[in-house]
Amino acid sequence: MIELENVAYSYGGGELLSSITLALQPGSFHFLTGPSGAGKTTFLKLCYGALVPTSGHARLFGADVRGMSRDDIALARRRVGVVHQDVQFLDHLPVADNVALPLTVSGRSSIDEGANLKELLTWVGLTERADALPPELSGGERQRAALARAVIMSPDVILADEPTGNVDWEMSQRLLTLLIELNRMGKTIMIATHDLGLIRAAKSHVQARVLRISNRQLHLAGADL
């Protein structure tokens, strides 16, 4: 579903990532780790078409990102749920509308999906906060709202960039549990994190592979984690 073939990316100056090859299999669970600034966020952006590789090929659902039109990218994003570290919402709309935003922009009526939305908010524990505005939410609530927004279209892949970066341990466990549940439902998950504790906690519940970015390369980390 997402394939990177000999991908390199450079920001003006030197190369940040080079000769990266990876194919995400449906239903797999990946952690992406590495020191800060190693290129985890860049790697994820390559995975959802926010960046085009400087060389090599990135394929989203079989289509080369380089040849995709802006509308193609938009349609592909409906099949990829993204959770950013600094989640952004439409601050003037309540949480429920923000979570339903992917449905709104894709022209699917939120009335039909009303029950779905309610269920989803219950699942992430935000029923009480449905009418709050995003700036009123705590860090953990924002992350959970972002996760709900990322999965409402029932995407094939969920990419999460440091989803537990701003939350305490208990909240990070809750988020991890939600992501593991999604994986059990058949979703492909990729979580970028430098929190090794989180990776260890996940390993007892799910068959997770750990990828590590170092020296511009992507490595499969050993079982020693």
Next chain:
Amino acid sequence: MKFDPAQLLHLVVGDPQADRVVPPSGFTAKLTLFSAGVMAFLAVFALALSLASGRLAARWSDELSRSATLRISAPSDQIAAQTAAALRVLDTTAGVASARGLTAEEQRALLEPWFGPDMPVDTLPIPQLIEIIEDDNGYDPQGLRHRLAAEVPGAVLDDHTRWRRPLVGAASRLKTLGWLSIGLIFAAMAAMITLAANAALAANAQVIQVLRLVGARDIYIARAFVRRFTLRALTGAFIGTTAGLVAVALLPSAQEAGGFLTGLGFAGVHWLWPLVIPPLAAVVAFVATRAAAQTTLKGLR
């Protein structure tokens, strides 16, 4: 993204869901409304100017080109004979429909505005005037002058072109200037709306980013902005046009001796012309905002 009238209609009808994704903006909205209104108001006057001077030019060139005057200056004992000779010449001139010597009363009436009613005009050595009405083909003024010079030495032909041309020229120039002003007004409106739209797009950079992230297509994002600016320009222009029309209607009406200035306004079906202004403003806003949105969106993935 091409311009499509059906799309414009769809835009006006709107999608309340799409409309909500962009936060409401109070101040810039009022400014756009205001500028569109002012521009429409000015456009009404420019239009009135163009149409009025167009009418004026048409009237002048029409009325004046249909007639000419023959002036016979001669010693008083020869005037009658020369007038008769001139009329004979004119009767045999191709292109002259009729020729008629003005009576003494008519001549006095012509002079009255200058000399006043009490002036004993009869005692003055006034030249005899002959009014010439052309037929549709017109006559050859040069040929007529030659014949008159031979047969009626005291006759001077004035075919009015001498003072008609500059007047008609000035009126047509004024008309061109009016249309140019209308063009400039709409160009300025497009520029202002582009600036306002760019400001709105910049202020909503986060909104646009979020929308792109969750899979909104460009057209969806653009539409939310385009709709607002189009409706604002339409509303503003409608208010401005109405105000302009009221102002034009309140101008003193054209009078017989009124000349040009009091003739400024609309006549007959010309009153319908200003109704074009609001839809045109909407189209201008639509195109301007759309271009601005496209430029902004191209910068994002």
